[in-house]
Amino acid sequence: MREEVxxxxxxxxxxxxxxxxxxxxxxxMRVQKVKIGDEIELSGFLLMREPPNSPKDAIYYLLSPLSPxxxxxxxxxxxxxxxxLRIDEASKVSGRLYSGAHVRVSGILHAxxxxxxxxxxxxxxxxEDYSAHWLELSDVALTKSEFESLFMDTIxxxxxxxxxxxxxxxxxxxxxGSSVAWGEGVxxxxxxxxxxxxxxxxxxxxxxxxxxxWELRLKRDPWTEYVDPxxxxxxxxxxxxxxxxxxxxxxSRTLLKRELPLPKWAKPIxxxxxxxxxxxxxxxxxxxxxxxxxxxxFILTEPVxxxxxxxxxxxxxxxxxxxxxxxxxxxxxxxxxxxxxxxKFEDWLVKxxxxxxxxxxxxRLSGMVFETNTRYFLSxxxxxxxxxxxxxxxxxxxxxxxLINQEILDTxxxxxxxxxxxxxxxxxxxxxxxDKRSNIALSIFMDxxxxxxxxxxxxxxxxxxxxxxxxxxxxxxxxxxxxxxxxYLYEPYAGKLRLIR
Numbered sequence: 001m002r003e004e005v006x007x008x009x010x011x012x013x014x015x016x017x018x019x020x021x022x023x024x025x026x027x028x029m030r031v032q033k034v035k036i037g038d039e040i041e042l043s044g045f046l047l048m049r050e051p052p053n054s055p056k057d058a059i060y061y062l063l064s065p066l067s068p069x070x071x072x073x074x075x076x077x078x079x080x081x082x083x084x085l086r087i088d089e090a091s092k093v094s095g096r097l098y099s100g101a102h103v104r105v106s107g108i109l110h111a112x113x114x115x116x117x118x119x120x121x122x123x124x125x126x127x128e129d130y131s132a133h134w135l136e137l138s139d140v141a142l143t144k145s146e147f148e149s150l151f152m153d154t155i156x157x158x159x160x161x162x163x164x165x166x167x168x169x170x171x172x173x174x175x176x177g178s179s180v181a182w183g184e185g186v187x188x189x190x191x192x193x194x195x196x197x198x199x200x201x202x203x204x205x206x207x208x209x210x211x212x213x214w215e216l217r218l219k220r221d222p223w224t225e226y227v228d229p230x231x232x233x234x235x236x237x238x239x240x241x242x243x244x245x246x247x248x249x250x251x252s253r254t255l256l257k258r259e260l261p262l263p264k265w266a267k268p269i270x271x272x273x274x275x276x277x278x279x280x281x282x283x284x285x286x287x288x289x290x291x292x293x294x295x296x297x298f299i300l301t302e303p304v305x306x307x308x309x310x311x312x313x314x315x316x317x318x319x320x321x322x323x324x325x326x327x328x329x330x331x332x333x334x335x336x337x338x339x340x341x342x343x344k345f346e347d348w349l350v351k352x353x354x355x356x357x358x359x360x361x362x363x364r365l366s367g368m369v370f371e372t373n374t375r376y377f378l379s380x381x382x383x384x385x386x387x388x389x390x391x392x393x394x395x396x397x398x399x400x401x402x403l404i405n406q407e408i409l410d411t412x413x414x415x416x417x418x419x420x421x422x423x424x425x426x427x428x429x430x431x432x433x434x435d436k437r438s439n440i441a442l443s444i445f446m447d448x449x450x451x452x453x454x455x456x457x458x459x460x461x462x463x464x465x466x467x468x469x470x471x472x473x474x475x476x477x478x479x480x481x482x483x484x485x486x487x488y489l490y491e492p493y494a495g496k497l498r499l500i501r
């Protein structure tokens with residue numbers, strides 16, 4: 001009963017902002033509660049510089065409860081709490097250590113000859129994932145409605161676009177058993193030939209990106225410098241974020257005109273989905289590589305607007321804590337267990353083939369925005385991001401994914417110039433009729449599928465059937481690739497093929 005009353009009080013007051021000053025106070029209190037000579041265990045960030053007055057009998061470093069960006073954000077007159085770490089040959093050290101790394105340390109607490117500082121004679125020092133910095137903060141996590149309202153009150157855009165942005169912030173569980181090797185990153189992209197619309201999206205994304213901690217912003221240079229104003233020690237710190245989640249927004253408006261709106265060094269990160277990309281482009285092309293690899297490639301018809309939101313700015317650390325806590329609940333998705341989603345995705349393809357005919361088929365060719373195999377896994381990625389936001393993977397989310405897909409597809413069909421669509425269809429018809437072996441291979445596949453329990457056929461089984469029929473193995477493999485590229489077959493999970501009817 002008491003917990004329920006406290007929860008009601010919290011909801012009435014609103015969430016308490018998580019600040020560096022609060023982290024510093026809690027760290028200091030924890031140290032002060034331990035008596036000299038007793039065991040202590042702490043986590044924080046390793047600062048590999050000697051503290052003032054350090055003896056010469058061992059290696060001495062500093063431990064801070066604050067990340068590099070939090071150290072910098074504290075007001076100058078606020079004291080930064082540190083604990084001295086004494087490391088000698090008896091200390092067990094494991095993991096990758098560097099200045100700025102998040103670590104967990106245990107040992108015996110001692111006095112230190114500098115002010116009120118304490119020292120830990122280290123018994124064990126272990127490097128940890130950056131996410132551990134956020135995972136003990138469930139008391140500051142936002143509810144779903146609190147999280148949603150913060151962003152809905154900040155951004156003014158199409159409702160589906162707003163929701164897709166919120167989902168994207170949670171990144172996506174890794175896909176186990178798939179034919180793609182992607183990380184947790186997702187891409188939300190907006191397209192329009194009108195420069196004012198692309199710029200409005202970019203400016204909105206830039207504002208949100210500026211509120212994120214330095215550690216969570218994707219960057220080429222992972223180093224930063226900091227000088228403590230009280231102890232007079234300067235630190236060179238490496239970005240400790242090894243979690244798999246970081247965020248990127250184009251750094252200049254000139255990047256919006258590139259084929260991929262990002263610098264060359266970020267291209268492989270984008271393709272491997274190792275970061276969340278929030279971007280915009282001033283063009284609409286059916287073979288756009290940014291659109292083809294975006295979970296949500298929106299074509300917007302109106303500018304996006306944002307309003308500076310003091311509450312969001314204050315609660316951004318709570319936002320980050322919420323993202324990491326929900327991420328820990330859902331780390332991966334096994335595509336072999338997504339049978340309901342796979343069937344509904346196939347039904348969605350069939351429905352749109354009937355509605356749009358060859359126009360839809362033309363957009364599903366290899367390299368196009370709705371390339372079937374890629375779009376399936378992008379949809380799974382979007383489903384995973386939604387599940388993280390919602391707290392669990394529930395059936396209703398499947399329809400939500402397909403509704404967003406439908407919104408995006410309808411807009412592409414309406415916004416692409418009629419001439420461009422006709423050229424795509426003509427190219428599609430030439431491409432399809434160029435190889436009669438595809439029709440033979442499809443017939444063989446249907447025969448195999450008819451005796452399959454789950455309507456799927458293994459890649460090896462299909463290749464061997466083609467070879468038995470008389471195909472050379474290289475031709476069989478090329479034909480399979482063509483059927484996938486043309487959108488007749490797709491690979492819902494590694495090594496298994498299904499027919500798109």
